[in-house]
Amino acid sequence: MTVHTDASKYLDPKVSAFVSGKHEMLIGGKWRPSVSGKTLDVLDPANGKVIAAVPAGEAADVDLAVKAAREAFNGPWSRLVPAARAKLIWKLADLIDQHGLMLAQINSYECGKPIGDSRNGEVPFTAETFRYYAGWATKLNGEAMTINAPGDWHAYTRREPVGVAGQIIPWNFPLAMLAWKVAPALATGCTIVLKPAEQTPLGALYFGRLVEEAGFPEGVVNIVTGFGEAAGAAMSAHPDIDKIAFTGSTEVGKMIARAATGNLKKVSLELGGKAPTIVLGDADIEMAVAGASSAAFFNAGQSCGAGTRFFVHRKIYDKVMSGVAERAEKLRLGAGLDPASELGPVVSQQQMERITRLISEGRGSGAEIVTGGERAGDVGYFVKPTIISSTTPEMAVMREEIFGPVVCAMPFDDEDLETLAQDANDTEYGLAASIWTNNLGAAHKLAAKIKSGTVWINCHNFNDVTMPFGGFKQSGWGRELGAQALDLYTQTKTVAIRLP
Structure with a gap:
């Protein structure tokens, strides 16, 4: 790269x-x-x-x-x-x-x-x-x-x-x-x-x-x-x-x-935040792929509202994740001032080392690196956009705010909204979340169950000056x-x- x-x-x-x-x-x-x-x-x-x-x-x-x-x-x-x-x-x-x-x-x-x-x-x-x-x-x-x-x-x-x-x-x-x-x-x-x-x-x-x-x-x-x-x-x-x-x-x-x-x-x-990105089985796959990619990698993942935990219905999991991985691998990394850059560096050596350490710890704990997983180049503080699968709830990559272009992806089978909400809420943070679906009823019901200050539906990282922003719990x-x-x-x- x-x-x-x-x-x-x-x-x-x-x-x-x-x-x-x-x-x-x-x-x-x-x-x-x-x-x-x-x-x-x-x-x-x-x-x-x-x-x-x-x-x-x-x-x-x-x-x-x-x-x-x-x-x-x-x-x-x-x-x-x-x-x-x-x-x-x-x-x-x-x-x-x-x-x-x-x-x-x-x-x-x-x-x-x-x-x-x-x-x-x-x-x-x-x-x-x-x-x-x-x-x-x-x-x-x-x-x-x-x-x-x-x-x-x-x-x-x-x-x-x-x-x-x-x-x-x-x-x-x-x-x-x-x-x-x-x-x-x-x-x-x-x-x-x-x-x-x-x-x-x-x-x-x-x-x-x-x-x-x-x-x-x-x-x-x-x-x-x-x-x-x-x-x-x-x-x-x-x-x-x-x-x-x-x-x-x-x-x-x-x-x-x-x-x-x-x-x-x-x-x-x-x-801080550890926002869930929840993709229900009826979601528009193209929209979800684009939105989930942006949720994870916008601003090199250096956003407290970044979508760092993907929950995707198993029947569309492979399509969604292959689409996100393809987008991640095509992102052009470069200096922010370069008009062609799509993903800039993280802000410091310290931040880069912390991100790569957490990725390494995840790999050592049994997580699978789907793409990325390491520093990009040997000059500056660039981290390859990274997707991690096969995670468990106790892993540091699932618990800690990484603040880099890193996302953990998990499939789910049953669209029981209570179970989904429990998984989404299984974090000390409660800043933001997004739901991707064409089912308006499910969107409203799930939004009410998620403990976060902002819930986006079919979008992520959307802010407007008129919309209050802040967190539940330790956010x-x-x-x-x-x-x-x-x-x-x-x-x-x-x-x-x-x-x-």
């Missing part, structure tokens, strides 16, 4: 100049190095080469950012009327569109995803998210209540911003996850300390330039780059951060929840996107007046 790892010829000169330039953090409207002077390297996952250095922020930098956010929250940001906030957020969305090529190339360069997915998917979705929440800024209303107690009363609620929000975002969808958190926080009137993943900080820093260009008051959006164990941990425990929002692994999410108990800050967590707390995301950044105050 030939892997194309050098796509420098596709890099726009403006992007190259930005990436290779000097990078500082945005704190209080000023661009600053880290207090310690330390930096961290950013790598191109297609070849492992260093492409940039950014500040390695630590607790002292978080302190400065929180102070700036607090001053902005108590000062100019709180004095803006909702319509003024809405205009600024909408202007930011327009700037994202105008700088779409820059953002898309930066995104694909640092996280490795195919440029088409960045340019045609993630960047437009990022802008759309800001526009959606710009509309909500003027619609955060309280309500009046009818009081049962004797006497004359006027009672009502106010919906107020939580305050300073600390937001920690992952590397798999750097721009979309930024928008999922920043946009509703801005709409509600919160101020922000944002920490991008250490692997993918460049898109967030470029976004900081757009925040400045849009005209946001200083300190409303602060961006601190750094490692999770330093900057992220300092944010989670900071006594003057009112709310922490995190997307990432369940293990780290639990650490953040524990750290947040110091001041009982509000916490929202979007964590997290709270819902992002849709109107429900506003609940994460607001709190309700009740006012009761006894009338004379």
